[in-house]
Amino acid sequence: MGPDQPLADFCQSFSRKKEPLLQTAKHWRPMRRKLLDILACPIDKHYPLRLLEFSTKEPDVIVDGALLCDACSRFYPIVDEIPVMLPDDLRSTREDTEFLTRWKDRLPKETLASGKPVNLS
Numbered sequence: 001m002g003p004d005q006p007l008a009d010f011c012q013s014f015s016r017k018k019e020p021l022l023q024t025a026k027h028w029r030p031m032r033r034k035l036l037d038i039l040a041c042p043i044d045k046h047y048p049l050r051l052l053e054f055s056t057k058e059p060d061v062i063v064d065g066a067l068l069c070d071a072c073s074r075f076y077p078i079v080d081e082i083p084v085m086l087p088d089d090l091r092s093t094r095e096d097t098e099f100l101t102r103w104k105d106r107l108p109k110e111t112l113a114s115g116k117p118v119n120l121s
Contacts (some may be wrong), residue, residue, distance in 0.1 A: 030081035
């Protein structure tokens with residue numbers, strides 16, 4: 001069992017459930033700006049990620065937004081204070097498309113047109 005095995009087991013538990021990820025992630029800590037100091041793209045390990053803030057609360061909590069990886073063009077939604085940073089095969093295409101549609105006026109055009117794992121083109 002490698003050092004990433006607990007994370008892999010955790011992610012696989014979501015893929016076995018039929019309910020959306022965001023309904024099951026009740027005990028996560030909120031997304032705060034200071035987390036940018038430690039977050040990297042889970043696919044290509046690029047650091048730092050670019051933060052887009054759509055709605056916030058308190059001085060440091062991002063309620064809705066996105067993390068963008070400029071190296072691989074992936075976006076990671078922040079929904080209800082939770083950054084959804086799962087590998088592509090564990091992400092919900094429906095939830096990602098709904099996120100892009102909801103925030104299309106606030107997201108970069110390149111994310112909407114060619115972002116990964118899904119886009120609106």
